[in-house]
Amino acid sequence: MPAADSTLRDVALIAGFDLRESLRTRRALVLVLLYMLIAAAASGMYVKAVRAIRDNVAAIAPEAGANELAMAQDEGYRQMLLVLSGGDAALAAHLGTFPAMVLLFAWVSLAFLPWFIALTSYDLIAGELHLRTVRYAALRTSRGAFVLGKVLGQAALVAGVAALGMLPVLLIGAVYLPGFDILATLLALLSTWPITVICALSYLGVVALASQLCKGPGAARALAVGLLFAVWLGSLLPDPWSWLALLSPWHWKFGLFHPAIAERSLAIAACLGLCVGYTALGYLRFRGRDL
Numbered sequence: 001m002p003a004a005d006s007t008l009r010d011v012a013l014i015a016g017f018d019l020r021e022s023l024r025t026r027r028a029l030v031l032v033l034l035y036m037l038i039a040a041a042a043s044g045m046y047v048k049a050v051r052a053i054r055d056n057v058a059a060i061a062p063e064a065g066a067n068e069l070a071m072a073q074d075e076g077y078r079q080m081l082l083v084l085s086g087g088d089a090a091l092a093a094h095l096g097t098f099p100a101m102v103l104l105f106a107w108v109s110l111a112f113l114p115w116f117i118a119l120t121s122y123d124l125i126a127g128e129l130h131l132r133t134v135r136y137a138a139l140r141t142s143r144g145a146f147v148l149g150k151v152l153g154q155a156a157l158v159a160g161v162a163a164l165g166m167l168p169v170l171l172i173g174a175v176y177l178p179g180f181d182i183l184a185t186l187l188a189l190l191s192t193w194p195i196t197v198i199c200a201l202s203y204l205g206v207v208a209l210a211s212q213l214c215k216g217p218g219a220a221r222a223l224a225v226g227l228l229f230a231v232w233l234g235s236l237l238p239d240p241w242s243w244l245a246l247l248s249p250w251h252w253k254f255g256l257f258h259p260a261i262a263e264r265s266l267a268i269a270a271c272l273g274l275c276v277g278y279t280a281l282g283y284l285r286f287r288g289r290d291l
Contacts, residue, residue, distance in 0.1 A: 010141040014149025019156050022120070031120050032161050035112065040168035042108040046101045047176045086254060094259040099181075102188040105169050109162065109196050110253055114203040114232075116161070118224040121154040121204060125211040125286060126220035135291050143287050151208050151279055155201060162196045195256045202249035202271040205278035206231055212282030215289075249274055 022028045078096065084107070085091035095103060125147065128134035137146050166189045173180045210224035235248035245251040252274075255267025 007142065007145050010145040011149040011152065014137070014141070014146060015152040015156065018124070018150050018153030022153065022157050028120055028157070031116055032164065035116055035161055035165055036168055038108060038112055039105055039165040040172060042104050043101060043169045043172040046104050047172060050177065084254075088254070088258075090260065091254060091258050095257060098192070099185055099188050101169060101173055101177075102185060102192060105165070105189070106192040106196065109165060110199055113158070113162070113196065113200045114228050114249075115225070117154075117158060117200060117203045117207050118221070118228055120157065121207045122211055122221040122224040123217040124150045124154055124208065125282075126214045127211075127217050129215045129289075129291070130217055132291070138291055144283065147208070147212065147279065147283055147286060151204065151275075154204055154208075155197075158200045158204065159197045162193060162200065166190075166193070198268055198271050199249060199253055199256055202252070202274040202278075203228065205275035206249075209278040209282035212279075212286040246270070247274070 077100070078092070081092040081095045082089065085095060098106075123130075125134075128137070128150075134146065166186075169189060170182060170186060173185055174182050206227050207224045210227050211220045214220035214223055231248045232250050234244040235250040237244055249271060252267040252270045255263050256271070258264045258267065
């Protein structure tokens with residue numbers, strides 16, 4: 001037990017230190033602001049779409065012009081949800097229960113986060129190898145605790161950024177949408193936050209793999225982006241290679257929204273498993289490399 005307590009303490013210290021160091025970097029600040037700008041842009045597009053629909057409805061049927069649910073009730077919107085859900089009617093119906101503004105934000109977040117993670121976390125191990133600072137950590141703790149702490153520190157950063165991205169959605173909705181239900185929107189955003197974080201962890205595992213395979217930040221950045229692109233392509237392969245999609249976070253993304261507990265639990269387990277699996281695959285190289 002004392003050894004286990006010592007390892008957990010080391011992991012927590014490394015994670016906390018890595019998070020603080022990440023927050024001090026200009027790169028992380030720029031990318032956080034970029035993420036919030038993208039969230040604001042997505043919300044702004046939704047506001048414009050709602051206004052356009054209201055104008056069209058008001059021109060055709062003035063008595064229905066103020067109906068904010070026009071988009072959600074529109075047949076075209078339901079068909080779009082069916083396409084997004086891959087033809088799964090149950091999933092499409094469940095997606096329809098989310099406010100359209102929240103759903104748009106969630107989809108944009110999941111589309112952007114893989115590349116956000118690649119550009120913020122590519123040097124979580126490679127940077128330490130390049131500067132040789134990992135040698136000091138190796139004298140005080142195990143390599144496994146070091147990698148786990150670094151990954152958890154980046155996971156905390158991603159979780160915080162995903163939470164900050166909610167602010168533009170609430171602010172723009174409250175300012176520009178008459179009758180905007182801020183409480184309902186906040187609750188819907190909070191319900192999608194764990195989905196975003198869990199999916200992001202699977203992408204982080206791929207980036208952690210790349211960072212452990214390379215000794216320089218430049219090579220790690222290029223490999224992280226390349227591996228993410230390859231994993232995305234793997235989710236699109238036809239038979240007989242379609243089974244490779246199981247190794248792609250993009251394959252499980254929709255399942256995280258599924259109303260069926262079994263489907264959702266499987267997707268959660270798969271995303272967490274991919275995070276652990278890809279990180280462990282990189283650790284097979286890192287544990288034996290010369291520091």
